Amino acid sequence: MTHGDEATRADLSVPIDELVEASRDANEGGDDGAGDVDARYDPAVDDSLTAVIVGAVARAVGCEPLEVEPLYDVLDPDALESLFEPCSAGPRSGSVSFVLEGVRVTVVDGTRVRVEEA
16 A cells, blocks of 8 residues: 555545434435435434434535524424423324424424425
8 A cells, every 4th residue: 555545545534423424314214305304313322302303404404503593493492302201101102393494394203303395
């Protein structure tokens, strides 16, 4: 291997968090090319349901998560999180829809997030 080969190999490296995200998108259907995004929330892996929502909206509208309108401008993030917290009878079910950044966000059973054109 020459020194030039090493530089090329380093240029092709991808941060592990990008690989994980790409893998999750591929396993979940990801982006269907029309701006629609499907994402999953796994409390064992993800920081919060709201973080998954913001990430999915960012992918759908083509911006960085920090550029997305604050979720609290649309609804109470703590209330959303508590709505789907497991209870003594097991996981809760239901869905909540709202519009953020001009796209419709639907949270189903607190584990699936669908973002589509509003």
